[in-house]
Amino acid sequence: MEQENNQSKPPVNLLANILGNALNTSAQHGQQQAGLETRTCGSCGAARPDGTELSTCAYCGYEFFPQP
Amino acid sequence: MNTTTDLQQRWDAFLFKIHERFQEILSQAAAILPELLDYQQFDTIPFSNAWTGINAQSKELIAKIDATWQNTVSPGWETWRNEEEDRLNDAGQEMEHFHLQFYESYYREQEKGKKLMLQLEKDLRNYEVKTFAAAGRKLAAKAHEVLSGEFSCSQCQAPLPVATNFYRSYYQVCQYCQTTNTFEPGSIARMTEHFALDPIAEEQALDQYWKYWELLQQYSAQREEDEAAITADEVLAAYTNYIEVYLKARINMIPVYQERYEADKKAKIAWLSKYTLCIS
Incomplete structure (x- = not known):
C-alpha cells in the first residue's frame, strides 16, 4: 500500500518558485526592431551624404552643435 | 553508540541523496530553461534570472556537503575516537595502531565529500555552459533571420543589405543616393553579442x-x-x-x-x- 502511494506521488517541482520569481520580477522591456534611419538637418531637412562631417550640414552649413 | 560502519553508511547515504537531488534540479532545469526564451519572445533577462536562482540552489546543495561534514559527521567521528581512546586506555592498550586505522578511515570519508563537491561543481559548470550555449544558438539563429531581412535606404528606399554577423549599430551608405543611414540591429541582435557569444565560445x-x-x-x-x-x-x-x-x-x-x-x-x-x- 505504502509502495503504491509512493508510486502515485507526483514529482516535486524544485524550481517552481525560481521560475515564477524570474518571470514576475524581470522588467518587461519593449523590443527595439532592426531598421535603418537617417538623421536630417534641423534647418533645411537634408540627409547627411557620404563622407561629410557630423558637426555642420553639408547643404546649408547649419551647425548641429553650436558653440555656447 | 555510533560505530564506524554506522558513520560511513550515514555519510554515504547523505552524499547519495545530495547527488540525487542535484541531478533532479538540473534535469528539471533542462526541461524548462530552453523553452523560456521562446516563451518570452527571446528576452534573455527572465532566462538569466531563472539561472541565477537555479545556480544558487545548486551551489547551496554543494555547500551542504562541507557544512554537514564539519558540523555533524566529523564531530561524530571524533566522539567515537574519544570513546575508543577511553576504552583502550582503561584496558591499558597502546593506541598507535588504533590511531593509524582511525585517521585512515576519517580522511578517506572526508575525501569522499571533497570529491563529490568537485564533481558537482564540474557538472554545474558544464551544464551552465552547455545550456547557455544552446540558448545562445537559438538567439543567434533568430538574429540571423532578422538581419537577413530586407532593409532599404530611409531616403530613397533603395535596397540596402546589412551585415548578418555584426550586432551593433553602424553607418551604412546608400549606393544610390549616397545618404548615410544609421543601422539599428534591434534588441535580438544586440543581445546576441551580450548573451550568446561568451557561452558558445566557452562551449567550444x-x-x-x-x-x-x-x-x-x-x-x-x-x-x-x-x-x-x-x-x-x-x-x-x-x-x-x-x-x-x-x-x-x-x-x-x-x-x-x-x-x-x-x-x-x-x-x-x-x-x-x-x-x-x-x-x-
Whole structure:
C-alpha cells in the first residue's frame, strides 16, 4: 500500500518558485526592431551624404552643435 | 553508540541523496530553461534570472556537503575516537595502531565529500555552459533571420543589405543616393553579442578549459616544501591553449573580434599570472 502511494506521488517541482520569481520580477522591456534611419538637418531637412562631417550640414552649413 | 560502519553508511547515504537531488534540479532545469526564451519572445533577462536562482540552489546543495561534514559527521567521528581512546586506555592498550586505522578511515570519508563537491561543481559548470550555449544558438539563429531581412535606404528606399554577423549599430551608405543611414540591429541582435557569444565560445573551448582546470587544482594542492610536480609554466601553457580556442571561437562568430585578439589574449594571460599564479 505504502509502495503504491509512493508510486502515485507526483514529482516535486524544485524550481517552481525560481521560475515564477524570474518571470514576475524581470522588467518587461519593449523590443527595439532592426531598421535603418537617417538623421536630417534641423534647418533645411537634408540627409547627411557620404563622407561629410557630423558637426555642420553639408547643404546649408547649419551647425548641429553650436558653440555656447 | 555510533560505530564506524554506522558513520560511513550515514555519510554515504547523505552524499547519495545530495547527488540525487542535484541531478533532479538540473534535469528539471533542462526541461524548462530552453523553452523560456521562446516563451518570452527571446528576452534573455527572465532566462538569466531563472539561472541565477537555479545556480544558487545548486551551489547551496554543494555547500551542504562541507557544512554537514564539519558540523555533524566529523564531530561524530571524533566522539567515537574519544570513546575508543577511553576504552583502550582503561584496558591499558597502546593506541598507535588504533590511531593509524582511525585517521585512515576519517580522511578517506572526508575525501569522499571533497570529491563529490568537485564533481558537482564540474557538472554545474558544464551544464551552465552547455545550456547557455544552446540558448545562445537559438538567439543567434533568430538574429540571423532578422538581419537577413530586407532593409532599404530611409531616403530613397533603395535596397540596402546589412551585415548578418555584426550586432551593433553602424553607418551604412546608400549606393544610390549616397545618404548615410544609421543601422539599428534591434534588441535580438544586440543581445546576441551580450548573451550568446561568451557561452558558445566557452562551449567550444570546454575540453581545453577542463585540462587547464585539472592542472590548476593539482598545482594549488601542492605544498610549498615539496618539489613541484606541476609548475606554474605548465598551468600557464594549458590556460593559453584554452584561451586561444576560446578567443578564436569568438572570432568565428563575430569576425570584428580579430582586431583585439592579441590584446585580449595578453590581458587574460597577464591576469592569470598576476592574480591566480602570482608569478609576475
